[in-house]
Amino acid sequence: MAESNTALRVLEGRHPDAPQQKDLDKCVHCGLCLNACPTYRELGIEMDSPRGRIYQMVQVASGAAPMDESYLEHMGLCLGCRACETACPSGVEYGKLIEAARTEIQSKVKKPFPWQQVEDFAYGTLVQTPWMLRLVALNMWLYQKSGLESLVRSTGILKLMGPFGKIEHLTPEAQLPTFFSQYGKVFFAEGERKHRVALLGGCIGNIFFARLHEATVRVLQKNGCEVVVPATQGCCGALHAHAGRREEARALARNNIDALLQTNYDAIISNIGGCGATLKEYHEILEHDHAYHDKAKRFVGKLKDVNEFLASIDLNMNMGKVDRRVTYQDSCHLCHGQKVKIGPRKLLKLIPGLEFVEMPASDVCCGSAGVYNIIENEMAEQILSSKMRNVNSVAPEQIASSNPGCMIQLAAGSRLHGQGKLKDNPQPVKHIVELLDEAYRNAR
Ligand code: SF4
Numbered sequence: 191m192a193e194s195n196t197a198l199r200v201l202e203g204r205h206p207d208a209p210q211q212k213d214l215d216k217c218v219h220c221g222l223c224l225n226a227c228p229t230y231r232e233l234g235i236e237m238d239s240p241r242g243r244i245y246q247m248v249q250v251a252s253g254a255a256p257m258d259e260s261y262l263e264h265m266g267l268c269l270g271c272r273a274c275e276t277a278c279p280s281g282v283e284y285g286k287l288i289e290a291a292r293t294e295i296q297s298k299v300k301k302p303f304p305w306q307q308v309e310d311f312a313y314g315t316l317v318q319t320p321w322m323l324r325l326v327a328l329n330m331w332l333y334q335k336s337g338l339e340s341l342v343r344s345t346g347i348l349k350l351m352g353p354f355g356k357i358e359h360l361t362p363e364a365q366l367p368t369f370f371s372q373y374g375k376v377f378f379a380e381g382e383r384k385h386r387v388a389l390l391g392g393c394i395g396n397i398f399f400a401r402l403h404e405a406t407v408r409v410l411q412k413n414g415c416e417v418v419v420p421a422t423q424g425c426c427g428a429l430h431a432h433a434g435r436r437e438e439a440r441a442l443a444r445n446n447i448d449a450l451l452q453t454n455y456d457a458i459i460s461n462i463g464g465c466g467a468t469l470k471e472y473h474e475i476l477e478h479d480h481a482y483h484d485k486a487k488r489f490v491g492k493l494k495d496v497n498e499f500l501a502s503i504d505l506n507m508n509m510g511k512v513d514r515r516v517t518y519q520d521s522c523h524l525c526h527g528q529k530v531k532i533g534p535r536k537l538l539k540l541i542p543g544l545e546f547v548e549m550p551a552s553d554v555c556c557g558s559a560g561v562y563n564i565i566e567n568e569m570a571e572q573i574l575s576s577k578m579r580n581v582n583s584v585a586p587e588q589i590a591s592s593n594p595g596c597m598i599q600l601a602a603g604s605r606l607h608g609q610g611k612l613k614d615n616p617q618p619v620k621h622i623v624e625l626l627d628e629a630y631r632n633a634r
């Protein structure tokens with residue numbers, strides 16, 4: 191035990207997955223990434239910039255600085271959005287570095303009771319167990335549909351609940367039946383079958399975005415895809431990788447490779463930008479696993495974000511009009527992680543009647559970042575407020591997105607800060623696939 195206080199217990203020794211010197215050395219401290227960083231833009235503090243965080247990682251790696259509260263705070267405040275990676279001319283793989291730093295933190299720093307136990311249960315059990323997620327969905331659905339949620343909100347009791355009260359408005363609607371009920375099914379192509387694809391449902395996406403997943407199936411069917419929803423797929427491990435729970439991420443990656451690689455699909459489709467970035471990095475997560483590394487590379491070769499896939503095929507243009515002014519918020523892990531920026535815009539511009547309008551700084555994070563808006567709620571709200579100024583500047587009626595986490599955050603932003611028709615829209619945010627689905631349904 192190297193250090194001890196009331197909040198932290200820090201264990202000695204470097205972790206094998208800790209940031210590697212060769213990766214840290216790529217940073218030449220030029221600072222060209224600073225203005226791309228949402229936390230630096232908000233706070234103007236070097237320690238909360240990519241360059242400052244890399245410097246702190248170097249200090250900890252060399253033993254010149256301890257892994258103390260300050261280090262944890264600055265690493266914790268990073269959104270993991272990887273905008274710095276896009277901005278960096280030296281090829282620094284910041285996403286890899288922050289995940290490595292968090293893996294080391296996770297292995298060495300034990301949180302006080304009961305937070306460690308709650309976190310272990312959420313990551314280690316809940317998101318990996320479909321029946322528990324279904325149970326959560328049922329209870330939340332009853333709470334929301336019985337009127338209890340409205341009652342709680344109207345009483346003002348949330349103001350007495352401290353941090354829990356502040357994040358309550360981010361609770362998404364539980365959707366029954368969940369998408370788990372579609373697992374193991376095959377959905378046939380409309381007309382001639384041109385592609386055979388597998389669809390990934392994720393974990394919590396199945397209970398909060400079941401209707402989005404169904405819309406994704408319909409849009410793929412309209413485009414000549416036979417869609418298989420493999421029964422033994424599971425959580426992709428993105429939340430685990432971002433939180434530094436590397437071994438759990440590896441186990442989940444192996445499970446999905448076993449579940450999906452046994453059939454020769456033309457593509458494996460994800461409609462969640464955040465999951466897709468991790469799914470495309472399975473070969474890196476399993477780099478030292480001799481039994482799985484080659485399989486992981488084949489898996490990654492088939493993985494496609496749904497926007498990327500649809501933009502690459504001859505899209506079915508038998509659509510009706512969607513008369514609406516729409517802007518697009520890039521999903522960080524789709525644009526900075528997967529480098530997919532053109533496909534989503536191409537699809538939006540193909541929808542008849544839809545007026546696409548680009549907002550300023552669309553590729554700056556909205557503050558969602560997985561569970562960041564829950565854990566770092568204050569900073570997330572500040573970033574969201576800046577985001578909504580950019581949204582409002584182009585006066586959209588709806589925001590298009592490619593990631594459910596962003597959809598929750600932007601819907602909250604629209605309720606809190608939205609202006610004009612956006613504020614009045616009962617569904618201010620839609621996934622691009624949902625807009626395509628609407629267009630196909632509007633076809634005569
Ligand atoms: S990942 Fe995002 S928040 Fe973190 S340092 Fe890079 S730009 Fe800043």
Ligand code: SF4
Pocket residue numbers: 216217218219220221222223224240241244274277278279280281282
């Ligand atoms: S991460 Fe890249 S852009 Fe940022 S300071 Fe280092 S070398 Fe420069």
